[in-house]
Amino acid sequence: MAEENIQYEVKVIDAFKSYGGINVLNGININVPTCTIYGLLGPSGCGKSTLLECILGTKTLDFGCIDLKAKYLKDVGYMPQDLCLEGILTIKETFEYFGRIYKMSDQNIKTRIAELNEFLQFPDINSYIKEISGGQSKQVSLAVALIHDPKLIILDEPTVGIDVLLRQKIWVEFIKMTKQLKKTIIITTHYIEEANEANCIGLIRNGILVEEGSPQNIITKYRRNTLEEAFLSLCCSQETNEISKKKVYVQRKKKLNNTRLKSENNFDLYRIKALTKKYFRMCYRDLWFFFIVICLPMIQYNNFSISFGQNINGLSIAIKNDEVNYLDCRNFNVNGCIADENSNLTMSCVVVNYLVSLNRYKLIEVNDFEVGELSLNNPNYMAFLHFPKAYTRALAKYIDSHNDSDGESLAYARLTMDNFVFRNQIKTDVLNSINYVLKQTLIGCASNPKSISVPIKFKNLYGNEVKSLANSIVHLFIALSVFYISSITSGNIMISEKLEGSLRRSIFAGVNLPECVLSLFFISTIIQLIQIIVSCFILFGYYSNPVQITSGLFTYVLVLSFLGWVGYFIGIFIAIISKTQLTNIFLLTGVSLTQFILPGM
Template sequence: MGEVAVLTRHLYKSYGKKKTKLEVLKDLDMTVTRGTIYGLLGPSGCGKTTLLRCIVGRLQVDSGNVIVLGNKPGTRGHGVPGSLVGYMPQEIALFNKMTIGETLSYFGRIHRMSSSERKSRTEFLLQFLTLPEASRLVENLSGGQKRRVSLAVALLQEPELLILDEPTVGVDPTLRERIWEHLLRITRQLNSRTAIIITTHYIEEARQADKVGLMRNGRLLAEDSPNTLMNLYKEDSLETIFLKLCHADQNTLNMNLKDENQQPKKPQMKMVNSTQDPVMETTPLLQQRSQNIEDYIQNSPEKCQFPFGLPSPRNIFTQFLKNITFMKRNIGFLLFQFILPSIQIILFCVCIGNAPYGLKMAIVNNETQGLGELFIRELDNNTIEKVLYKDMNAALDSVRHGECWGVIGIGQNFTQDLILRFTNISAVDNKTIEGSSVQLYLDTTNQQITLQLQETITNSFQVFTEMLLKTFNQNPNLGQLPIKFNDPIYGSRDPNFRNFIAPGIILSITFFMATGLTTLSFVIEKKEGLLDRSLTAGMSAFEILLAHVFTQLFVLIVQVTLVMVFALAVFENH
């Protein structure tokens, strides 16, 4: 037997936990040799893709061993996932907004291929897979063409292990034959070390493989060369053999189920190969099983460029270029990204940032004549819209019904008490103080409006007292509070809500947009299988994240500049 490329032993993999746990791979043993094609056959849902994802290191196994190209997948510096493996997933998993050339270039860069290598491989693959010109956008290709581009990505760096999940679906028979010819050529080359694992629904297609693994319910029922299996089962079709094995497997399971009711027992259907009698399906498994798994670990990982797992600038740059290409091709979306924060800041300045005005206040003046009237006239007409009421109860009801923000009440003896308060301090009692005060009843549910009303009414009263003192030939400044507000150290004498809140609004709009867009991009890439493909090619999640940070930084600079122009120049926030 040749050198082992992929070896799995007692492999278990399940999805979910507890009640929803689904065991997909059960005690699976598989051996793929270098320089051969391995056809992995089985019905839909039997676990082929799960097995392939375990092999490329994209899924952690529950238990058991996987050795790929001499080491465990995911070992630092091993190259699996990475350039040693070319993986074509079942879904298209391509960037729709990139051209064929850009797609191959993107993956070529991740695989550290020089620009001339990338160019010559692209030319070869375009011709070999009869693809249209490199400048064609992936989104404008037919389904079959997209699958071929996906295959080209897997073949790009001529990897030592090629994993193709249903590469011939939707491909015409002529091209299917050429793909097989190419795969055979790769493995038949002198001293070829390339191993190919291919899954297909066309069972007879797999006759060309050097070895086939027939899989059912997460286990391999048989693993051998197609000819040997056909001789062994005396059948001339792999499909018939597979059906036979499925029936036998089902019978064994049914028998075990019956036995289980009497005494618990593990399923006994065992894998067969040419060394075994197909009728005696309970014969021992392949001899390699007994060999120590550590014997298969031959590759000491290559020296890493970044031994502590530091992100590679090259990968970040490659991902950054991809993001920029994506933005370039979605110019409408890009403009929307640039403009949206500016639109939001304009709306904020126009609708929210201004000081409240036109606030309805119920006014109840119980004086027929006097200073109360004068005070009401002094109230700022811009901020306060006066609604006159005769009765205090009706005024209070208007606030309760949400028609007014509050009530300003002037008592019957307001003028008399106020004059006494200013002119004969020693004669002032609490009743006089109460009578000379303007009564306020506010709806304080909106803090901003409450503060605004309090400030407006206090200022109006200040102006009113100054005027009163002037009338009595007194120094108007006597009416001021004995607190002097000097020039502020920071800010202005008249601070406003808009200036205070604007920086927070700008930051939160741009920050949330950047976070939202990065998340959206991750979700889309994950959903379309692109993230998985980039990770299998050797990119790390951290590198992808960093590239998004840099891309968003560029977007942020434009967004913040535009927002600043509107906030500072147009609306004069400081």
């Protein structure tokens, strides 16, 4: 065929690409004629995959030009070197997913699976990808590249790990595809013998195309019997004229316009549906994910309700009462006025009985002040209380003349330093008990008890029902759980998609990032709503924490949802900036911990 009559599917002109100043593609020119198989050969690291990705547009050239006949992503089928498929999906679901991304009808997908099965012979198509062998996953990956019957097929080492018989069968099929179905195939391979089947071969070394031509022409040119021998001879002559792989600075060339493959439309509901279905499967099939997102919070809500900030009870307080025997207080009644010289009131008993009536404390009498003081070294003791011998008398004198020269009206209380919550609770209860004593004193003396009350009236706008610490922070706990669960849901799905390469493969099939984010948003919002319902049911319904929602249930759920959505976007952002799974986990945990600490928890 005359040169001018040849139609080219792909033209790469003067392509340069470097990483860190080292040229991986060093001025490559290749021309791939339509309806042919073009084999790219070369040692590991010579730049074959980089060249393919530049042709596909997933990587950009630094200089040079790539001209593609195909204009749309759906016209090209790409099989990357790595699997880049979701192990958690079955073979059938994987085909359905990609088929739907390419907007194929269900019937069309079914027919295509049957056709591909005929020549690739998949294992049971209901097997999970993670459970099939390396060679079988390569077959599936190849089928995914062919599912939508593209015009241009780009395959990066498709036959690695596949047995010889099937390899031969695949090449026969490739030849049939180019001859009968007018497809163009670009293929990289390390098996030189199979490259014999290609119409044209390009040998790359150190980013330079050192030879290009049909297998027969190359064999003839190097006067050898086989292609392998021809390449060995070529490589040996190259060794002596080694192309430097050291820093090669690219000459400043004008960057030419490259053809970029486009998606047919930028925002497609059909693709969003396929993505949502895939994410849904990924969520409910991963049992650990399901456990962490749904079951673990339920356990935590339960643990929180049982253990956190409940009303305190059973705390031990050491007591030494010099005024009266502690046991004698049991039958004590406030009767009479302490101002009365003849009254035999012992107000220390009023304090003691008040504390006992709270059912929070276990009062344990000690005989010695020193022993009482030392009792706080025992972690079971939260306080030591001491009442002086003339406590009631001194108290009467203090009330009467505001004078207690001996300091006998002072009860002594030493509190634990170990536990902030317990200390404050005991402090409040002891102060309330003294307040109660004063009131009882005034009642006994027929005075108006209000005269001794603190002259302030507290009125709460809301929160009247809040009785315990757990009641007060239950909403904070729900809010933080919703935030955390949303961020780990979006963050973990996104990072696994990114690192396993399935995101890249989906993007190459036409999906764009906003579609991924929106589909994941649906899933995350559903999980969030389940979270809110379950948490409210456990914390308010089952454990009866008081609900006082002043702005209405809708606003409450909306505010929680907003928090979850913030968590969702933070998760996505962290997944985008994280380069490894570990960084992703550390960042997610760090941000969530900050959220726990900032509200003062």
